Every structure is written in C-alpha cells, then in structure tokens.
Amino acid sequence: MIYATRQDILDREGANALYAAADRDRDGQVDVVAVDLKLADASAEIDTFLSLRYPLPLATVPPALTRLCIDITLYRLSLSADVLTKELRQRYEDAISLLNKMSRGDVGLGIPVASEPADAGGEVKGGEILISAEPRLFTRRSQGGL
Numbered sequence: 001m002i003y004a005t006r007q008d009i010l011d012r013e014g015a016n017a018l019y020a021a022a023d024r025d026r027d028g029q030v031d032v033v034a035v036d037l038k039l040a041d042a043s044a045e046i047d048t049f050l051s052l053r054y055p056l057p058l059a060t061v062p063p064a065l066t067r068l069c070i071d072i073t074l075y076r077l078s079l080s081a082d083v084l085t086k087e088l089r090q091r092y093e094d095a096i097s098l099l100n101k102m103s104r105g106d107v108g109l110g111i112p113v114a115s116e117p118a119d120a121g122g123e124v125k126g127g128e129i130l131i132s133a134e135p136r137l138f139t140r141r142s143q144g145g146l
Contacts, residue, residue, distance in 0.1 A: 006030070008069075013074065018030055035073070042072035058111065068095040
C-alpha cells in the first residue's frame with residue numbers, strides 16, 4: 001500500500017521542496033519515476049514497522065502515515081540528488097523514531113492492532129510473553145545428580 005502520492009507532497013510541502021529533491025537533471029521537470037519509486041520504497045519501509053502490530057494492508061491511510069511517508073521520501077530523494085539538509089535528515093530520523101514507537105505499541109494509529117494467534121503457547125501481556133508449562137518430570141534432584 002502506498003501511503004502518499006506526488007500530489008500529497010505538493011499539497012503538504014509545496015512545489016519547491018519537490019523540485020529541489022526530484023529534478024535530477026535540473027531541467028525544471030520533476031523525475032516522476034524516481035518520486036514514485038521512492039514513495040513505494042518509503043511505504044514498504046513503513047510496512048516493515050507496522051506489520052509487527054497491524055494487519056496489512058490498512059483499510060484507510062491515517063494522515064500521520066502520509067506525513068511520515070513524505071518525510072522518508074524527501075529524505076531518500078535528497079540523498080540521491082545531493083540536496084540533503086539538516087531539516088530533512090531530522091525529519092527522517094523523527095519519522096523512524098515514531099515508527100519504532102508504533103511497532104512497540106507506545107504510539108498507536110487509532111486502528112485495531114493485529115490479533116494474536118489463538119494458541120501461541122503463551123500469553124501476551126503488556127509487551128511481555130508469559131509462558132506456562134507442566135512441571136519438569138526429570139530434574140537433577142530426581143535423577144540422583146546425573
């Protein structure tokens with residue numbers, strides 16, 4: 001699932017930001033193929049974090065994911081165009097930090113999380129896995145120290 005489009009970048013960041021990052025041959029035209037590839041790459045990167053907690057693909061795209069996808073995309077485009085700024089790097093690092101929090105469950109998207117398998121052999125409680133088992137039949141004490 002793609003979380004942002006070229007139009008989303010234009011709407012949120014403006015044409016200057018898009019042209020600065022995606023006009024690779026400096027002809028005044030955005031390299032749309034490069035933008036679309038980077039948007040797909042950023043969306044796939046986001047999925048690697050979300051897949052730990054949410055069933056994918058999502059039914060709707062939360063606005064926060066659109067923003068994160070744009071930040072990651074502009075960072076990746078800027079790397080290849082040699083126009084990376086401290087602001088773009090910081091926005092990328094902030095996006096990855098927020099995605100890490102989402103994957104741990106510290107921050108939510110406002111959508112249901114993935115359900116756990118019915119019999120996973122343990123109970124998930126507060127991020128911890130509790131495993132229960134029968135008492136051990138053979139111990140050093142019951143085997144005379146062997």
